[in-house]
Amino acid sequence: MRNIKSKTMSRLRKGVRFHPTEVELLNYLKRFLRGQSLPSQCPIRHADIYGDQPPSVILGEEKVGYFISRLKKLKNSDERFRRTCANGTWTGQTSGIPIDNLKGTVMGFRRNLKYTSKEKKQNSTTSWLMREYFVGDDFFLKNNIPKQDFVVCRIKKIIKEKKIKDVAVTEQDVAGIIEVMLLRETQKTKEKERNSNLSDCFEEIDWADDLLINIDDFGDIIGR
Template identity: 35%
Template sequence: MVQTMAYKPECISYSAYTEGFRFHPTDRELMKYLLHYVIDNPLPTLVPIEEEDLYLKDPWVFFDARKEKTIYCFTELKKLKKGNMRFVRTVGDGSWKSQDRGKAIISEKGSVLGYKRSLRYQLRGSEHDGQWLMKEYSLSAEVKNQLRKQLRENNKENYVLCRVKRKNGEYRKNEEDGPIVQKEAIETEELNAIISDPLNGVLKPVPTLNLTL
């Protein structure tokens, strides 16, 4: 059974959207947040990722009255039929369409943690057609298999982490640190080490200039 580490994030009075800070995680960090969420490990209070059903409302509804241009959320994928490997992708009158087959996201040791898939919102004839983009992060089958063996029950296996933004929103490409030799299998020791990581340093300070007038 996975030994999860319970920890209390440092109490800070400002919110995740405090001026001077921004949430700009790498693909690898997002995959680790998803892993911790799936096994019910607590995330730091400064991580602005909430649980939302992205297939319940149209994408622009989630952005209504929000100031951020990009939304991060955990959402559950629902299968078309029991035993079927395909998931429901429709929402309202539109649907999220895959744009690629997915890119492997690897750990610092080269293990495949999961995959990142690009999707685009499609609603032909609408002003919203193609104007909403999603990056969907999902755990690999190998990681899920190990979690099944170690956990008594896991009700969040079909959850993914999504990054949704307007097409004309600001976007900066994630850069992973250095070349790593990729391997398909992940060792139990490495997986447990990631699970035990308290996920520190999730917010990066934005450089500012102090000008005296």
């Protein structure tokens, strides 16, 4: 395994966010496979994704991380790869999905995987998803280089939110929910007052109608 030069490990400037497209990630992988260095501001690191470390250790405190890793075959003569990792397994959710560029050319492929731990932790609020990008055999033939089982991976940490009455919310949302509840109660009170006023108004109208009827009766009496 060739090492990614240390300059690719440098952090981005404050306020700069690394958010490459799928085509860009595949281009980074192709540069690596050709033996070319990655841009100095590219925070893609080398990691043994299918080694003896779980994703919580590999990703650390980050929510999203990008890594180049080598796939490991179950057997030398087997085309299948081993997906175990420390105390768990990366379970495939999809097979190779083609990734096209703007011209419609297939640049590579993507697999979606989810980490499943062998240790059943009750009330676990954290999970990990991964997108694994790889190139086809035609890339190695075209560039006249031996086939290498390297992939570039995007790992994302998912933290489940707390629930209040079966509604998923974060702690910051609690104050907002209380405010909405108070607003609804205020609206209900105003609605009751408005309905009460309308009821009084209808009673006054009924009284006026009775008065008009009595006046008509009085007219009849005079005309007699």
